[in-house]
Amino acid sequence: MTNRSRRLSSALTLGLLASLTAHAQDSTPPDGSLRRHDALITLDYQKIKVPGDAPIDFMGFHLYHPVGERLHLGAGVYAPLVHGGYGGFMAFDLGAYLRQPISGPLFATAGLSAGGGGGGRSIAQSKVLSGTGGFVKGHVGLGWDFGRFAVGVNAAKVKFRSSAIDSTQANLFVEIPYSYLTGPFASQGTPLSAADERRAAAEVGxxxxxxxxxxxxxxxxxxxxxxxxxxxxxxxxxxxxxxxxxxxxxxxxxxxxxxxxxxxxxxxxxxxxxxxxxxxxxxxxxxxxxxxxxxxxxxxxxxxxxxxxxxxxxxxxxxxxxxxxxxxxxxxxxxxxxxxxxxxxxRPSRAGDEGPSHWQGFRVSLFHQTDFKLVYRDIARPPLQMIGIQVDTPLNERWYVPVQAAVAYNAYLGYPGYGELLTGLGLQSRAAASDRWQWFGQAMVGANVHGTAAKASGGVRYILDDQMSLSLNLGRLEARSSAGRRFSADTVGLGVDYRFSTPTR
Incomplete structure (x- = not known):
C-alpha cells in the first residue's frame, strides 16, 4: 500500500473515531435511560474488469452512522458472487459516505473508503489479482428515496495496490435506514427502571x-x-x-x-x-x-x-x-x-416472564494493529499493518469475553489477505463513574493463516465518557501450522471503544 493510501486509511480511521465520539456525546440524554440512534445499511453490487482474465463481481455490505446531517462514516465488507473463479476473495474497509438531497426524493451520493483483503483463483494468482491487499474505492452517483428504502446507481473506481484490479464501473446500491435503542454502559448488570422496562417491552425486539x-x-x-x-x-x-x-x-x-x-x-x-x-x-x-x-x-x-x-x-x-x-x-x-x-x-422481559430485565453491556472496539518483530520459520519478516474489530461481552465488573478479528492491508510473505480471528477471556480493573483510566489484560486462542494461534495482551483504556473510550495495548502472538512451522510476533494496537448496554432478561 502506498504512503498516500496508508494516510487515507489512517485519516478515515481517525475521522470515524472522532465523529463517533462527538455523536455519542451529543446523543446522551440527561436521565441516562434508553436512547435512540439512527444508522444506515447499504447494499451495493458492481462488476469489475480484470485485464486478461474473467471479471470479478463484488457484493458489498456496509453499516454507516451519521455525522451531522449529510455525512456518514462506517465500515463494511465486499465478496464475489457469480462472476469469475475467485471464491474466497474478501475485503474489508472503512469509509465516508455523503448524501445530499437535490429535489424531492432525488439525492446525490459520494463516498471514499480504504481497506484490505484479497484472494484469487489460486494462492499464486492472488498476488496478481489482489497485489498487496490494500485498496481504495471512490464513487459518485444519484439515488431515489422511497421512504423505507432508497435505490440508486453511481460510478465507482476501485484500485488494489500493485494488482490487476484498477477499474471504473457502474455500482448499483440500496439504502435501508434503521434505528435502535441502547442504555448506559455503566448500568451493566443492574435492573431497568420501571419506565425503561415498559419502553423496552414495547420497542426492543x-x-x-x-x-x-x-x-x-x-x-x-x-x-x-x-x-x-x-x-x-x-x-x-x-x-x-x-x-x-x-x-x-x-x-x-x-x-x-x-x-x-x-x-x-x-x-x-x-x-x-x-x-x-x-x-x-x-x-x-x-x-x-x-x-x-x-x-x-x-x-x-x-x-x-x-x-x-x-x-x-x-x-x-x-x-x-x-x-x-x-x-x-x-x-x-x-x-x-x-x-x-x-x-x-x-430480549427484555415480557408478560409472564419471571423477574425484571437488566442491562447487558457490550464494548465494540475499532482498532489499528501492527504486528512487529515478526518471525516465521526462524526468519525475520516485515511488519504487518492491520485494521480490526473486537467485541467484548462483560460478565461482571472485572471479567469479560473478547472476540477479535483483524485483516492486513499490506502483503505477508508476498501474498495478500493475512488475517486473525481470536476469542478468550479478559480481566480489567474496576472503573467507578469518576475514573478515567482502566487497566486490562486478555488471553485468546483462535487462528491465523498458518493455523492455531494464541495471543496474550494487556493495556490501558482512557474513558472519555459513558459511551466512548480510547485504548492502547501491547501483546504477543504465537501460531503453528499443521506441519509444526512457527509464527511469532509482538503486537501494538490503538483503538476506540463504543460502549453501550441493551435490555435483557
Missing amino acids: ENMLTVTLDNYRQSSPQGNFKGTLRLADLQYAHFFAPDTYWFGAIGVGYRGLPIYNQVLGGVGQRWRVAPNWALYGQLGLGSGGYSPEQIDTGPGLLVYPKLSAEYALSPTLGLSLSVGHMSAPKASSRNTTYGLALTHHL
Whole structure:
C-alpha cells in the first residue's frame, strides 16, 4: 500500500473515531435511560474488469452512522458472487459516505473508503489479482428515496495496490435506514427502571448472538484440499416477528484450511417444542471459500440451509447441535455440516416472564494493529499493518469475553489477505463513574493463516465518557501450522471503544 493510501486509511480511521465520539456525546440524554440512534445499511453490487482474465463481481455490505446531517462514516465488507473463479476473495474497509438531497426524493451520493483483503483463483494468482491487499474505492452517483428504502446507481473506481484490479464501473446500491435503542454502559448488570422496562417491552425486539464450531465434511471434493474443514462462526440475528428472524454471519477456518472465510445472510424460523427446547431452521446465502484451487467454490456463491436443536441452559443462554448442507451452486463444492453452538438471547422481559430485565453491556472496539518483530520459520519478516474489530461481552465488573478479528492491508510473505480471528477471556480493573483510566489484560486462542494461534495482551483504556473510550495495548502472538512451522510476533494496537448496554432478561 502506498504512503498516500496508508494516510487515507489512517485519516478515515481517525475521522470515524472522532465523529463517533462527538455523536455519542451529543446523543446522551440527561436521565441516562434508553436512547435512540439512527444508522444506515447499504447494499451495493458492481462488476469489475480484470485485464486478461474473467471479471470479478463484488457484493458489498456496509453499516454507516451519521455525522451531522449529510455525512456518514462506517465500515463494511465486499465478496464475489457469480462472476469469475475467485471464491474466497474478501475485503474489508472503512469509509465516508455523503448524501445530499437535490429535489424531492432525488439525492446525490459520494463516498471514499480504504481497506484490505484479497484472494484469487489460486494462492499464486492472488498476488496478481489482489497485489498487496490494500485498496481504495471512490464513487459518485444519484439515488431515489422511497421512504423505507432508497435505490440508486453511481460510478465507482476501485484500485488494489500493485494488482490487476484498477477499474471504473457502474455500482448499483440500496439504502435501508434503521434505528435502535441502547442504555448506559455503566448500568451493566443492574435492573431497568420501571419506565425503561415498559419502553423496552414495547420497542426492543429479540436478538441472538451465536458462536458456532462448525464442521464441513466434503462430498467428492475436486480441489486439492480433501479433508474436513473446521470453522468458527459468529452470527447476529434479529427477530422481526415473534419467531421469525433475519441474520448475518461470518465464518473463518481454524483447522483444515486456516482462514477459509465466508459471509452469509438470510432468514430463519423458530419452533418452540417444549419449555426448554426449540428447533431452528434457517437458509443462508452468501460468498466464501479459500481459493478454487484448494476448495472449489467457483465464483464464491454459497447456499447454506441448516437445522438446529437448542436446549435452554438459562433464560439467556442456549446450547445447540446443528446439521446442514453447504453448497456452491456454480461450482463442485458440496458439504455435509454438523456443529455445536452457544447462543446468547438478548430480549427484555415480557408478560409472564419471571423477574425484571437488566442491562447487558457490550464494548465494540475499532482498532489499528501492527504486528512487529515478526518471525516465521526462524526468519525475520516485515511488519504487518492491520485494521480490526473486537467485541467484548462483560460478565461482571472485572471479567469479560473478547472476540477479535483483524485483516492486513499490506502483503505477508508476498501474498495478500493475512488475517486473525481470536476469542478468550479478559480481566480489567474496576472503573467507578469518576475514573478515567482502566487497566486490562486478555488471553485468546483462535487462528491465523498458518493455523492455531494464541495471543496474550494487556493495556490501558482512557474513558472519555459513558459511551466512548480510547485504548492502547501491547501483546504477543504465537501460531503453528499443521506441519509444526512457527509464527511469532509482538503486537501494538490503538483503538476506540463504543460502549453501550441493551435490555435483557
